[in-house]
């Protein structure tokens with residue numbers, strides 16, 4: 001059984017990933033932590049509570065503090081074209097959800113939960129890496145207590161999606177992402193190299209709704225705006241980025257990875273770019289020395305991942 005804290009910015013594909021974690025028999029979802037990204041942290045937290053209520057999810061929700069790791073960055077722009085004004089496809093999510101939040105800020109929830117479950121917790125992070133970086137800053141020793149960190153973010157051998165160099169989750173807080181990638185814990189990066197291949201058609205979504213009842217119907221309702229947006233890239237379909245990170249958790253054999261140290265560019269025209277130094281390549285001494293070897297996904301069996309997602313939902 002995988003004990004998971006899901007760090008998320010719901011977000012339409014985040015919602016699908018959350019339902020996947022909730023439903024998968026090998027996953028014990030022990031916490032949901034929220035971060036800004038697809039909307040403000042107030043909105044993503046309200047959405048997490050809304051999904052918790054609608055899908056009857058037991059895991060507590062802890063709210064991020066809404067700040068980037070570098071205080072000079074001030075997140076204020078949200079991708080309303082993709083995720084809607086409410087972050088969930090403009091379905092008019094109620095303004096207030098009458099459920100309690102965990103009293104701790106997200107990074108503190110992560111620290112406490114990891115300390116209480118040494119060696120057991122997987123962090124699945126599908127938004128900005130801010131909460132993870134703040135947790136590491138306050139309690140660096142948690143790096144040795146976490147089982148693994150699975151990230152949806154980054155682009156190595158393909159273009160970014162917010163600039164030619166950068167993927168949105170990393171671009172939104174590059175300093176945080178660099179802290180997370182270079183910490184002495186196991187990181188698996190499920191980036192655009194593989195997620196852009198994982199395209200769910202409207203037909204498959206309709207089949208999921210037919211078999212999955214009311215829970216899946218909500219998923220379909222919130223996804224319509226997202227499908228319209230992704231129509232620029234793929235016809236009548238959507239890219240299910242965040243669910244790919246969850247699929248890696250339960251079925252890593254469906255992915256191929258490349259190992260090597262990973263760093264994140266902060267500033268300039270390549271702000272937020274992820275770069276990997278493949279293991280075995282020698283370079284003159286520099287910023288890459290003595291960094292942990294991490295794992296970047298370079299290949300995916302997309303058909304099998306889509307089947308896994310559909311069956312789980």
Ligand code: BDR
Pocket residue numbers: 011012013014038082126127152161167168169241242
């Ligand atoms: C990532 O950015 C967000 O829009 C999605 O939820 C996903 O986590 C894709 O770049």
Ligand code: CA
Pocket residue numbers: 008009010011013014037038126127242
């Ligand atoms: Ca996300």
